Amino acid sequence: MADEKQTKRKKAAPGRSTAVPNDAPPPALEPIDEKIIAELRQSGRISNRNLARTIDVNEATVRTRLRKLESSDxxxxxxxxxxxxxxxxxxxxxxxxxxxxxxxxxxxxxAQFEEVITVNVTIGMYDLEVQVVAHDIAELDRILTDVIARVDGVERLFPGLSMKILKYNPEWVPL
Amino acid sequence: MTRIPLDELDHKIINRLGQDARVSNREIGREFGLTEGTIRSRLKRLLDNKVIRVAAVTNANRLTNPFLAYLWIEADTAADIQLLTERLAELPEIGFVSTMLGRADVLAMTLVEDGNELTEFLHQTIDKIPGVRRVRYSLGQNFIKHDFRYCALID
Known part of the structure; x- marks a missing residue:
């Protein structure tokens, strides 16, 4: 589906100046925004005042910039x-x-189940890839067998269990 | 890592920060009818013990149309898995690495702009890691849910 959309967009692109807002590339960040983000990556709880002091601007600037960054996703x-x-x-x-x-x-x-933390429509081996969390194996079994398997349209499940997670850092997410 | 017990207040604070992580300690305290100091010390305990992490996440690496690629990696030998996963975790492009029970030896995830970028990444980077025998992949076309409130806090 996404592929199709992309192809269509490319075809429609020449000669057109009105871009669909959702497809517009994100506006480039100014250096000050990059600095704010870099600090907040270290600690999201730093106060606006301390953040402002660290990057040497005034507090109002930080507050306004951050609000703008958040509202533009x-x-x-x-x-x-x-x-x-x-x-x-x-x-x-x-x-x-x-x-x-x-x-x-x-x-x-x-996606409506709390225990299902990611859902992606995929091209490849299966139609969907999902990640499911549970307190223990018995609960995982219950969620897979009694909940997910009973959803209309679910034909077969191919689960693999994460043994040791070495990295799981959602610094980049679809907002 | 030692696991600390969490009480009702801890969960309340975590949920409150899940909605808006920039809310001040004073504001949380006011909402819960507690002092700013109580919230501050509770929060410090949660952060110090790596129960939560509060940080900025950015919109999919500012890619315009990111796909999530699931890389299912088979190792040359079982003994290669540990080093292989450590190398994968070091790559900034990779957001998730886990050894697996079933489906593959290792699952890694990365965000890519398109199929070309994925091919490039697989050939130039992943295939060159010692111990990688084979990589199968599935390409996420469409994020339906990605609950960024979860992560694994590893030093």
Whole structure:
């Protein structure tokens, strides 16, 4: 689907000056914005006043810039919870084969479950890739067998269990 | 890493920050009817023990149309897996690395702009890591959900 869209856009591009807002490339960040983001990557809890002092601008500038960055979805400051610290010891990557319904439709339904933390429509081996978290293996089994497997359109599941996560850093996300 | 017990207040603070991580300690305290100092010390405990991390995330590396690529990696030998995953985790392009029970030896994830960029990355970078036997991939076309409130905090 995305491929199709891209091709269409490329065809439509020549001679057209009115770009669809969603497809417009993100505006380039000014050096001051980059500095603010760099500081907030280190610590999202730094106060505007201290941030302003660190990068040598006034506090109002930081406040305005940051608000603009957040409202344009260029950046967001979030609290990320460590899965293990939150008691989620079983994390699975599950390929989903879909039948009789569109993958996106099934994906949207799966996305409503709290335990399903990522959902992607994929090209490749399966129709969807999802990540499921659970407190233990028994709970994971329950979610896969009693919840996900019963969603209309879910045909087969291909789960793999994450044993040791060496890196999981969602610094770049679709906002 | 030692796991610390979390009580109701900890969870409340974590959830509050999940909505808006720039809210001040004083404001959280006011909402919960607690002092700024209580919130500050609780939050310090959560951050110091790596229960949460508060940081800026940016819009998919500022790519205009990012795809998430799932790389399913098979190692030459089981003994290569550890070093292989360590090398993968060092790559700034890679956002997720995990050894797997089933499906492949290792799962890694990266964001790419298009298929060409993925091919390039696979050939120029991943294939050159010692111990990589084979990489299968699936290309995410469409993010339906990506809950960035979760992560793994590793030193």
């Amino acid at each position: 260029a950046v967001r400051v979030v609290a990320m919870r460590d899965l293990t610290a939150m008691g989620f010891n079983a994390i699975a990557a599950v390929g989903v084969q879909v039948k009789g319904r569109s993958a996106a439709e099934v994906g949207r339904e799966l």
